[in-house]
Amino acid sequence: MRLAYLHAGSIPSVFANGVHVMRMCDAFTAAGHEVTLYTLPGSHPAEDPYAYYGVRHRFPIRTVPVADYTPSGYWKRAERVRGLLERDGVPELVYGRDPYGLCAAADLAPFVYEAHQLRRDLEPAGTERDLLARPRLTRLVTITHALAHDLRSTYADLGALPILVAPDCADPVDPTPDRPLRQLPGRPDVPRIGYVGHLYEGRGIGLILRLARRFPGLDFHLVGGTPEYRERWETSCDLSNVHFHGHRPPTELPSYYRNFDLLLSPHESKVYTWGKLDEIGRWTSPMKVFEYMAHGLPMIVSDLPVLREVLQDRVNCLLRPPDDTDAWADALTELLADGPLRRRLGDEARRQLLERYTWRRRADSVLAGLPPAAAPAVTGPEGR
Known part of the structure; x- marks a missing residue:
């Protein structure tokens, strides 16, 4: 056709x-x-x-x-x-x-x-x-x-x-890529917590930074964001365990995912597009969540009605209230301590992606x- x-x-x-x-x-x-x-x-x-x-x-x-x-x-x-x-x-x-x-x-x-x-x-x-x-x-x-x-x-x-x-x-991910592992800043011997996506209002970047302050023994990597939004967050952040990578071409993102131990998607109830032109929180379907699923990595995601159309707590992710930093800290602690849970959540997310998305x-x-x-x-x- x-x-x-x-x-x-x-x-x-x-x-x-x-x-x-x-x-x-x-x-x-x-x-x-x-x-x-x-x-x-x-x-x-x-x-x-x-x-x-x-x-x-x-x-x-x-x-x-x-x-x-x-x-x-x-x-x-x-x-x-x-x-x-x-x-x-x-x-x-x-x-x-x-x-x-x-x-x-x-x-x-x-x-x-x-x-x-x-x-x-x-x-x-x-x-x-x-x-x-x-x-x-x-x-x-x-x-x-x-x-x-x-x-x-x-x-x-x-x-x-x-x-x-x-x-x-998302597209299926080659489980045996031939590209070398990307070298990231930070400490090579500590868990790496990843976020991939824009840095607009409503994307939960403040929550990620609060978690980084609570967990100085972890490195947090934020991949994405227009130059103005990256500068806004980076200049106000005084944490040495947070690394802003800015926008990367979509074809480069797999090399970042391969470095992460688990992923965060902390959307707030109100999610804005660039320049706060529109508020789309009620209808959003974040592509990055599906990319997370494709890579088979465990993830913590905001517990919002629209995201429950795809995600289920303790089946393909952990869902936590977007405004409850303590709940996110507890979920992060649990995932880091429980290797079988991480593997089970990541494997099921990948299976569902291949089957449905x-x-x-x-x-x-x-x-x-x-x-x-x-x-x-x-x-x-x-x-x-």
């Missing part, structure tokens, strides 16, 4: 949405589809976006800039995207997270809209409602059941929406059961 993926963010970039989009395009291509990605030009200096993200397939990427980052600018860009779709040959299916682009192209082909939050930022007001009312909407993909519930409630007047819940994912499985799932013109390819061995 010829599939166009519409993305309103930059490729490459330091943001998680770029990882998600490139992984999905890679998985669609692995499933046998002809994929073209329409995206903004890169906001991060990388010569080869395929190498930067570590994807296996070199699907075409068409960059369509925006003149100004305003609704008017995005609408004008959406019309240019539509023109490119017509000139490139109208695809059999349009898929994307770009409401403006999907609105502009909604009459060209059946389309799938993937939502990661309620879009209250779109102008004019009612843009998302208009998109969901279009007759060629084939499927609405959400990353959590909580978001599916809120979309149904918000747009109840539109009737039954064609919603499919598809959590975020790979990008290839997700790519097949979001297209399954669509009309014949948008039917998925048959899943092969790569569909694990």
Whole structure:
């Protein structure tokens, strides 16, 4: 099937949405589809976006800039995207997270809209409602059941929406990598506690630093974060056992995971995107949690309703209240003292990832059961 993926963010970039989009395009291509990605030009200096993200397939990427980052600018860009779709040959299916682009192209082909939050930022007001009312909407993909519930409630007047819940994912990890172990700063003979992700408000960085102060015999490594957020946290931290590594290309992250003994994901109840533009805590599905699972490492994660859609305490992780530092300290102490528990949690997390949460499985799932013109390819061995 010829599939166009519409993305309103930059490729490459330091943001998680770029990882998600490139992984999905890679998985669609692995499933046998002809994929073209329409995206903004890169906001991060990388010569080869395929190498930067570590994807296996070199699907075409068409960059369509925006003149100004305003609704008017995005609408004008959406019309240019539509023109490119017509000139490139109208695809059999349009898929994307770009409401403006999907609105502009909604009459060209059946389309799938993937939502990661309620879009209250779109102008004019009612843009998302208009998109969901279009007759060629084939499927609405959400990353959590909580978001599916809120979309149904918000747009109840539109009737039954064609919603499919598809959590975020990760790729399986090679258990015997041929790359050398990355050398990290700090002490080589103490346990290493890892966090991978952004450093925005609501990501629980303050809790990690409180734990580091309580456990001077452990080294804490935080991988990720834009330069301004890294500087903000690093300049206020006076702990010698905390190491900030800043943003790293996705393809480099496995070499960090291989150094860690256990991982933290301390999301707060309110989670913000860059610059506090949006609050997404009710709907979040952190990709890094799935990467943690793929690496088979034990993890402590915030006990939030939306995360319980995937995680279960003492089965594939330890869940602790995001505002209870004592509970996190107790969980950290327990995991460090109990090797069999660490192995059991990590092994079960990896097993569930391979069984349920790979990008290839997700790519097949979001297209399954669509009309014949948008039917998925048959899943092969790569569909694990």
